[in-house]
Amino acid sequence: MTDHEILIRQAVEAEADQAPHAEAVLSRLRTARRKPVWPRFAIVAAAAAVVVAAVVVPSMLKDNAATDSPIAAPPARVDQNVLLVGMDGQGMADSLVLARVRVDGGISGVSLPRDTVVDEEKGWKLGSIHGRAVQAAEQAGAADDAAALAGRDALVASVQALTGVRAEHVAIVDTLSFVGLTDAVGGVRVCLVNAVKDKYSGVDLPAGEQTLSGEQALAFLRQRHNLPNGDLDRIARAAAFLGSLSEQLQTSGVLSDPQRLKGFLDAVGRAVRTDPGWDLVAFAATVTAQAPMDTKTIPYLSSEFRTETGASGISVDKEAVRAFTAEQLSGAAGGGGGAGGGTSTAHGCVN
Amino acid sequence: MRQSFDEFVAERLDRLLRYATAMTCDRHLAQDIVQEVLLRVQGKWARIDAMDASYLYVKKMVTNEYFSWRRRKAAKDISASRATLEAMAPPTGDFAGEFVERDAMRARIAGLPRQQRAAVVLRYYEDCTTAQIAQVMGCTEGTARSHLSRALSTLRAHQATADARSPEVLR
Known part of the structure; x- marks a missing residue:
């Protein structure tokens, strides 16, 4: 260590000595109302679940086929109802899509807003059902696994009561996992029309082509303020991001490098939790990559509904929701409805 | 070696604050950043605790929080x-x-x-x-x-x- 470096060390140490007392942070940690960490992801996380299932996994399969790895048995050819859940870091469901994967490979889904009031008496919303059940189970002394199952079952029951459809399988995507997925493929390329900066999401990116790191990708996908076309821009971003992610996977050599493939598989494993009886790989094989997912939001009565506890939520007419769900999931709902899952801009630049 | 969030805070908070202060040269900003990050960490502690290098990860979060802090301020x-x-x-x-x-x-x-x-x-x-x-x-x-x-x-x-x-x- 040179004198110069010793001086630097002393200077940094002196700066660190200015640190605030820990108690200041501790007290605010204890009292601060915990605000939602990830703003609503809407369908982004659910779209990711589908992409992981529909795009990423088949591309691994395809590549593995060349190396004689064992491949899952051909899946049963029956329609499957699956519940795709985007979960924030605190066990709250941010986005829920009930999807039917039909034998013809098509997918259609209904998007269930997390603020949908499912128990008017208690003022419970759909997004909190999973977390409540997990907590209740934990307080009753259940182990982690059992508590997670309780959460899942409660959510499935709640969705069934709402839509009349029972999901046979559940996939939960943790939104934090985008970091790992992105880093595992060495970053994801996107193109921005304008430079963006937003304090809520922490996004701060220049205009033009660029490669996002995991953390940047999260911010890029999270931004919901200051977008010219609001949610539509966010959906376009998700589509561009996910398209690029799967392309990156094909071209970056991840699939042919055992070390990196392992890293990626680990990231996928962390990204998506499914119920034990569901073979995601087999499921993915039933999804044709070209099949566009047609998703529509359930009809609602009021988005200004007040629960008895005073929180605002979305109120629905269950009969109407059930009829809508039945028609939409049958795939007969006129397909090209427009503002559905993603008007992908493929390789174009996004806002 | 899994530990609770409270244990992690008890063990690491001082160090994190000193690190953040040295990096930002601003004790108030350091406090805000560390606090913001720890609130997030608290929410997903189980996941972070399961990592090999949880402290390194939290340090990364603190660093990123600083990098993305509003530049003008x-x-x-x-x-x-x-x-x-x-x-x-x-x-x-x-x-x-x-x-x-x-x-x-x-x-x-x-x-x-x-x-x-x-x-x-x-x-x-x-x-x-x-x-x-x-x-x-x-x-x-x-x-x-x-x-x-x-x-x-x-x-x-x-x-x-x-x-x-x-x-x-x-x-």
């Missing part, structure tokens, strides 16, 4: 704290010489661009390897190395100027 704060530091710099006698030199270095470090300053603090305060610096900063090792070497040469150049001037300043 941070720039203002740093120039303000640098002015404060420079006001401290005039020598008060031979005795103070050593501290003068050190505080002048503090001011120069405070004047570095954010990324370079983070690299310096990671190396000389947290004793990170280049690989760890890259991991925490979310960049390649090459970039980390370049941040560090640019910072060092800036600091050295300034010091050379300061040394050249010092006889008349001190006497």
Whole structure:
């Protein structure tokens, strides 16, 4: 260590000595109302679940086929109802899509807003059902696994009561996992029309082509303020991001490098939790990559509904929701409805 | 070795605050950032606790939080704290010489661009390897190395100027 470096060390140490007392942070940690960490992801996380299932996994399969790895048995050819859940870091469901994967490979889904009031008496919303059940189970002394199952079952029951459809399988995507997925493929390329900066999401990116790191990708996908076309821009971003992610996977050599493939598989494993009886790989094989997912939001009565506890939520007419769900999931709902899952801009630049 | 969030905080909070303060050169900003990050960490503790290097990960979150902090605010704060530091710099006698030199270095470090300053603090305060610096900063090792070497040469150049001037300043 040179004198110069010793001086630097002393200077940094002196700066660190200015640190605030820990108690200041501790007290605010204890009292601060915990605000939602990830703003609503809407369908982004659910779209990711589908992409992981529909795009990423088949591309691994395809590549593995060349190396004689064992491949899952051909899946049963029956329609499957699956519940795709985007979960924030605190066990709250941010986005829920009930999807039917039909034998013809098509997918259609209904998007269930997390603020949908499912128990008017208690003022419970759909997004909190999973977390409540997990907590209740934990307080009753259940182990982690059992508590997670309780959460899942409660959510499935709640969705069934709402839509009349029972999901046979559940996939939960943790939104934090985008970091790992992105880093595992060495970053994801996107193109921005304008430079963006937003304090809520922490996004701060220049205009033009660029490669996002995991953390940047999260911010890029999270931004919901200051977008010219609001949610539509966010959906376009998700589509561009996910398209690029799967392309990156094909071209970056991840699939042919055992070390990196392992890293990626680990990231996928962390990204998506499914119920034990569901073979995601087999499921993915039933999804044709070209099949566009047609998703529509359930009809609602009021988005200004007040629960008895005073929180605002979305109120629905269950009969109407059930009829809508039945028609939409049958795939007969006129397909090209427009503002559905993603008007992908493929390789174009996004806002 | 799994631990509870509270244990983690008890063990690491001081260190995190010192790291953040050294990196931001602003104790208030450091407090805000650490607090913001710990609130997030609290929400997903089970996942972070399961990692091999949870402290490193949290440190990465703190660093990122700083990098993405509103630039205008941070720039203002740093120039303000640098002015404060420079006001401290005039020598008060031979005795103070050593501290003068050190505080002048503090001011120069405070004047570095954010990324370079983070690299310096990671190396000389947290004793990170280049690989760890890259991991925490979310960049390649090459970039980390370049941040560090640019910072060092800036600091050295300034010091050379300061040394050249010092006889008349001190006497």
